Amino acid sequence: MNLYKRAPWMEITIYNPEIKDYQMLTTHLNYQMVPKCLKNKKFKIIYVTRNPKDVIVSYYHFHKYGRFLEAPKDFQDFLEKFVEGNVLYGSWFEHIREWHSHKDELNILFVAYEDMKNDLRSVVQKVASFLNKKLDEDTLESILNQCTFKYMKENPRTNYKDLSEMFNTESGSFFRKGITGDWKNHFLVSQNERFDSIYQEKMGDFPLKFDNM
Secondary structure (H helix, E strand, O other): OOHHHHOOEOOOOOOOOOOOOOOOOEOOOOHHHOOHHHHHOOOEEEEEEOOHHHHHHHHHHHHHHEOOOOOOOOHHHHHHHHHHOOOOOOOHHHHHHHHHHOHHHOEEEEEEHHHHHHOHHHHHHHHHHHOOOOOOHHHHHHHHHHOOHHHHHHOOOOOOOOOOOOEOOOOOOOOOOOOOOHHHHOOOHHHHHHHHHHHHHHHOOOOOOOOOO
16 A cells, blocks of 8 residues: 555545544644644654754755645745745744644654664664554564665655656655755855754754754
8 A cells, every 4th residue: 555545644635434444644734733632642643853954955855846835946045934934834943842842732752863764773663662562573674674765765655656746756756865964965054054043042942952953
């Protein structure tokens, strides 16, 4: 089964009353927009964090790839829109702050993208424990193999290549690089200094920290 059917996007999935077994949903929605039923701890939520500078770079390229998004004029223009919250799903700063500030109301696990790149095994084991799943060694190895960036980029069930009506495959791919620290290949020194200043102002007291800032 394709990933977008196995774990459909909450905000774009057309409700089908005949389907009763949605066991996994995916979303970019902010805390204020998700259904109230998520806030009673009956559902488990995994929130993936990432260095915001890498988020900006990834999002910048995704805007050039997605047919449903406005192509950015250039990186500087997109950077300004991002820090102002004038992008799809709004402000990154508010998004992560809201989810984290309500963590005690939720059954939620925060997982860092950088940790998945550095030690995927430990993250898979942490997620399995959160979901009360016991993994034998063969199952664990199978998961580790199928969750690598290379495998998911090449796997037609996960790479979204069959959704040409939504994505312009001539201008990119859903899985681009998957590395950490790629922001260093895009940010000018002045842009980096400006973002660091904004980040410190908005997130200086935020308890979650990010690698390669």
